[in-house]
Amino acid sequence: MRINSKHLGLVTKKFNDFFLVDLKNQESFGNSDRFLCKVRKSINFKDQLIYVGDDVVIDNIDSKNKRAVITSLQKRKNLLLRPSVANISNIYIMFSVEEPELNLSQVNRFLISAESMGVEVALVLTKCDLISDKKRSFLLDKFWKWGYQAITLNFQKSNHFKNFLAELKQKECSIFMGPSGVGKTTLLNMIIPGLQNSTAPVSNKIKRGKNTTRNVELFSISNQSYIVDTPGFNMQPLEVDIRVLPNLYSEISKQLIDEKIKCKFRNCLHLNDEGCNLDKSFERYSFYKEMIDSSKIHYYQIQED
Ligand SMILES: Nc1nc2c(ncn2[C@@H]2O[C@H](COP(=O)(O)OP(=O)(O)OP(=O)(O)O)[C@@H](O)[C@H]2O)c(=O)[nH]1
Ligand SMILES: [Mg+2]
Ligand SMILES: [Zn+2]
Known part of the structure; x- marks a missing residue:
């Protein structure tokens, strides 16, 4: 895509001062449309860093050596922190049911942080x-009650991957996040032909x-769809304001919004x-309580008018 005779690109990988940038909308500059770029020295992005997933304008294109310079950063839709990735449309929280074994409190932290x-x-x-089919149904039922229709995968069943790939192709930019060893890269290798990441x-x-995975990297699965593989990390730091926390639990927001339940205080923390x-008789309530209790923010109640 051309903007004022320059070219729009997408940052797919970042290392030190270098960026790998794919030209958007498949303009052809030889056999590959991927360029190794640095940021133009005279440019000051007002201290904004450039991240994987950012749309940038590139110039000084050297199609023989596949080099170019980034001259500006396009406005971004959002920025995920830890890992830093821009312009995400979908977050896929991935956990293995065994090896490593499922830790429900950890699943909840990842989900809430993503929400x-x-x-x-x-x-x-x-x-x-x-796991057995019975255990699988048990888990599906559990997460349904948490507000999620979980996708279940098994690398011996290729039809699971085909269905999942069809879904991912409907999305703009999906990110795989979850602890180390759950199979994020294995999944990526199965859905991108020829990719053999470690x-x-x-x-x-x-x-x-x-x-095993050390870098954030963005992969194209179709003209308009991308997937980001991330390094696994076991603790998801929670940087959520406790005032918004109730809205991130579907079991709570369903009661407050759909069922119009009202508490005496507008900003009731439901403790x-x-x-x-x-109604606190839902499974995740203990996790919710833990999250609020561990938060250090002082909080004052405002009476409902
Ligand atoms: N039994 C079984 N093993 C799997 C499945 N998917 C992945 N694995 C195995 O799980 C191990 C870890 O997979 P990876 O893809 O490296 O995990 P990752 O989530 O990318 O891990 P990090 O890069 O460290 O964050 C590998 O030995 C895979 O073969 C599965 O469906 N079933
Ligand atoms: Mg990996
Ligand atoms: Zn309440």
């Missing part, structure tokens, strides 16, 4: 070959992943608050 981004969030359960078995002793009318 705070304001984009579509989905849950993917991998390694379903390691994967590694979980360690025998502690049944944890080995942090032991006076006049709280929330």
